[in-house]
Amino acid sequence: SGAELLSVSTDDDNKCFGITFRTPPSDSTGVPHILEHSVLCGSRKYKTKDPFVQLLQGSLQTFLNAFTYPDRTCYVVASQNTKDFYNLINVYSDAVYHPRAISDPMVHAQEGWHLELEDVSAPLTYKGVVYNEMKGVYSSPDSLLQREAQQSIFPDNTYGVDSGGDPVDIPNLSFEQFAEFHAKFYHPGNSRIFFAGDDDVTKRLEIMDEYLRDFGPSPESKPASTIQWQPKKFEEPKKVRQPYPAGADQPETHMTMINWLLNDRPLAPVEEITVTVLDHLLMGTSSAILRKTLMESGLGDAITGGGLMSELMQGTFSVGLKGVAPENVDKVEELIIETLNKVTEEGFSEDAIAASMNTIEFDMREFNTGSFPKGLSLMLGSMREWIYDRSPTEALKFEEPLNELKASIAESGSKVFQDMIREFMLENNHRTTIEMYPSKTLEEEQLKAERERLLKIKESLSEEQLQAIIDKTITLKKLQAAEDPPEARATIPKLDLSDLKREVTEYPIEVIENEADSGVTFVKHELGSTSGIAYANLAVDVSGLPLEDVPLLPLFTRIMMENGAGDLDS
Numbered sequence: 001s002g003a004e005l006l007s008v009s010t011d012d013d014n015k016c017f018g019i020t021f022r023t024p025p026s027d028s029t030g031v032p033h034i035l036e037h038s039v040l041c042g043s044r045k046y047k048t049k050d051p052f053v054q055l056l057q058g059s060l061q062t063f064l065n066a067f068t069y070p071d072r073t074c075y076v077v078a079s080q081n082t083k084d085f086y087n088l089i090n091v092y093s094d095a096v097y098h099p100r101a102i103s104d105p106m107v108h109a110q111e112g113w114h115l116e117l118e119d120v121s122a123p124l125t126y127k128g129v130v131y132n133e134m135k136g137v138y139s140s141p142d143s144l145l146q147r148e149a150q151q152s153i154f155p156d157n158t159y160g161v162d163s164g165g166d167p168v169d170i171p172n173l174s175f176e177q178f179a180e181f182h183a184k185f186y187h188p189g190n191s192r193i194f195f196a197g198d199d200d201v202t203k204r205l206e207i208m209d210e211y212l213r214d215f216g217p218s219p220e221s222k223p224a225s226t227i228q229w230q231p232k233k234f235e236e237p238k239k240v241r242q243p244y245p246a247g248a249d250q251p252e253t254h255m256t257m258i259n260w261l262l263n264d265r266p267l268a269p270v271e272e273i274t275v276t277v278l279d280h281l282l283m284g285t286s287s288a289i290l291r292k293t294l295m296e297s298g299l300g301d302a303i304t305g306g307g308l309m310s311e312l313m314q315g316t317f318s319v320g321l322k323g324v325a326p327e328n329v330d331k332v333e334e335l336i337i338e339t340l341n342k343v344t345e346e347g348f349s350e351d352a353i354a355a356s357m358n359t360i361e362f363d364m365r366e367f368n369t370g371s372f373p374k375g376l377s378l379m380l381g382s383m384r385e386w387i388y389d390r391s392p393t394e395a396l397k398f399e400e401p402l403n404e405l406k407a408s409i410a411e412s413g414s415k416v417f418q419d420m421i422r423e424f425m426l427e428n429n430h431r432t433t434i435e436m437y438p439s440k441t442l443e444e445e446q447l448k449a450e451r452e453r454l455l456k457i458k459e460s461l462s463e464e465q466l467q468a469i470i471d472k473t474i475t476l477k478k479l480q481a482a483e484d485p486p487e488a489r490a491t492i493p494k495l496d497l498s499d500l501k502r503e504v505t506e507y508p509i510e511v512i513e514n515e516a517d518s519g520v521t522f523v524k525h526e527l528g529s530t531s532g533i534a535y536a537n538l539a540v541d542v543s544g545l546p547l548e549d550v551p552l553l554p555l556f557t558r559i560m561m562e563n564g565a566g567d568l569d570s
Contacts, residue, residue: 001212002189002221006392007204008196008378014062015085015197016375017204018076019096022225022387023068023185024158029173030165031181033068034112034130038101038178039075039186040066041111043094047488049479051091054492060084060500063373070150070163070312071227072387074380078373081501082199086207087493093211096191102182105175106476112178113170114476115457117469124454124469126171134165139443141244141255142322145304145436149259149318152240152432157230159312188212189221192386196375227313227388232264232430239433245446246438255436256329257305257320258336262424264314269394269401270408273360275315275424277405278417279308280356281348283319289348290319293339299332300324313388317425326437333433337426344421347414357406364398365531 023032040052048054052064063078075096077088101107113128137143147162154160162169188211195204246252262275282290283306294303301323309316321332369377378396386392408416425431439445458466508526515522542553 001215002187002217002219003191003193003208003212004386005193005205005208006195006382006386007201008194008375009198009201010196010375011198012196012374013080013198014078014373014375015080015082015199016063016076016078016195016373016379017085017089017092018074018194018376018379019092020072020074020192020194020379020383020387021096021185021190022071022222022227023073023163023181024071024225024227025161025163026158027172028162028166028169029177030112030130030134030162030170031173031178032073033134033164034108034170034173034178035101035182035186036066036068036073036075037111037129038107039095039099039182041107042100043091044098044100045094045491046091047491048484051095051492054484054489055087055091058494059088060495061088063376064088068163070159072383074383076376076379078376081495081499083499084495085197085199086203087495089204089207090493093208096186097188097211097214099182102179106479108173108175108178109472109476110480112173114472115454115469116473117466118473120463120466120470123451124458126167126450126454128170130165131167131170134170135167137164138167139245141246141436142304144242144244145255145257145434148240148242148434148436149257149305149432150316152238152434153259153261153316153430154230154314157228159230159314185221185225187218187221188215189218190225192383192392194375194379194382196378222389229264230261230314232261232428234430236429237431237433239435241435241437243439243442244436245443246440248440250438250440251323252326252438253301253323254326254329254438255304255320255322255434256300256324256332257318257434258333259305259316259318259432259434260425260428261430262308262315262317262428264430266390267315269397270404271420272310273398273401273405274416274420275308276310277353277356277360278420279317280360281352281417282343283307284356284359289343289352290336290339293335294319294321294332297332297335299328299335311384320434329435340421340426344418344426347418350413353409353414353417357409361402362533364402366533367531 023035025032040050042049042051056064059079060081061077061079061084063076065076067074067076075092077085077092079085079088099107101111109128111129113126113131116125116127151160151162193208195201244255267275280288282288283303284291286292286295291303294300300321302321304320304322305318307317307319309318319336324332367374367377382392382395385395405416461469510524510526512522512524514520545553
């Protein structure tokens with residue numbers, strides 16, 4: 001079939017499965033986003049309108065979601081119950097490879113967009129799940145700023161359009177184009193399949209074989225989805241000014257952000273770690289020089305732009321301020337460039353480098369995924385390379401490049417970071433400055449343009465065509481309101497009581513009273529592997545605190561944790 005599959009066997013009982021397709025859009029109709037919604041609306045084996053609603057009613061899933069990136073679409077599930085895990089794999093696999101959506105235009109109408117009309121005398125309207133969602137996104141000033149930044153820095157490749165969909169462009173997507181996108185990009189030959197956990201490896205492969213055996217090779221699938229490099233070609237930095245919708249009572253402040261395209265070639269592993277540490281040195285803490293300088297400048301209210309963004313094929317660096325007075329917009333850019341020039345001349349202190357290196361190394365070793373299943377984080381980490389036809393496991397290795405960076409720092413100190421700022425930023429003209437200014441009329445102007453567009457469409461339609469839209473509106477609403485028949489509901493797999501684990505998982509805990517004659521009770525819990533990291537929590541008895549002082553505890557703990565002490569400022 002041409003599918004690529006990575007099977008990771010671990011002792012983690014939170015089993016994870018994911019399918020990722022490379023789905024680069026050529027326009028802003030939002031077809032990858034609409035398809036992500038639509039494939040979950042029934043399939044060849046699972047006949048209900050929304051299998052996942054029924055599945056969730058009896059599932060023990062610890063994660064179930066899908067993501068649309070600018071260049072890929074991921075479908076991920078996780079569960080600690082083996083039968084539940086297999087159920088989720090089956091439903092997701094059938095959904096992506098054999099969705100009802102590609103043969104039923106009503107799914108495209110519901111999840112993407114459709115013209116709605118209930119009475120011939122009423123105005124036409126646009127409706128659709130993704131259409132409505134993206135109208136909300138496009139009303140957010142922060143979202144508009146990020147969109148302008150990405151599209152300005154990538155004028156020539158797929159990152160220059162909106163994979164989520166622009167509400168103005170979404171109605172240009174036909175059902176035929178929608179179905180064609182699935183046929184082109186959702187072939188196994190364009191998929192990366194990932195497993196991680198303690199389940200039986202052979203069983204994983206047997207389940208996937210049930211789906212992949214339906215497909216022959218598709219040599220054109222991968223070449224058709226290849227992401228093209230955006231060359232760094234600007235002869236001089238560019239400026240973009242765009243309005244954002246502002247309410248009548250909102251202050252008339254601007255937002256401004258500078259954006260660099262960092263690389264137009266693959267970065268070596270040591271370069272990837274170096275730029276990550278550099279990002280932390282510049283932006284990672286409240287005392288990081290670029291963040292601190294901007295926040296203390298008084299030129300704006302809050303930082304915007306998260307610094308380094310490295311999850312796509314090419315890295316970018318973005319930073320700026322929100323809440324900027326119009327006369328200070330240019331000063332923000334000047335201050336950012338001035339600060340970077342200062343760093344290239346003076347370098348970073350040994351303490352700052354050591355702190356950032358320790359933080360980044362600790363994060364990589366700990367691999368703390370929070371509430372995310374660890375397998376999901378492994379998948380997303382590997383996908384940063386795998387989706388671009390590079391080794392999925394290389395993306396997870398850090399020891400060798402980290403040691404290489406340490407050796408470089410030991411030899412020449414801050415120079416490696418100063419050189420990187422100079423090459424990737426100060427001497428790099430592929431840079432854009434986005435200025436977003438408030439418009440109290442923009443929202444009404446957009447609504448007016450939409451009404452005029454719909455009025456023009458309505459005036460061009462015959463009575464028969466208008467009646468067809470009314471009939472389709474009625475049919476769609478009936479379908480949405482109708483319950484699935486019993487035979488369709490019977491296709492959704494369920495768990496029985498016998499499938500549940502009845503034993504309570506016990507973890508080894510040792511309690512030592514009066515440890516080393518200190519009067520302290522010591523609770524020890526040994527884990528199989530913590531990557532050499534020891535975790536210590538100190539609990540203090542506050543039962544003797546006067547009740548009137550209890551409200552001060554949150555403030556006291558924040559001061560203890562965030563204000564530094566002695567000669568240490570943070």
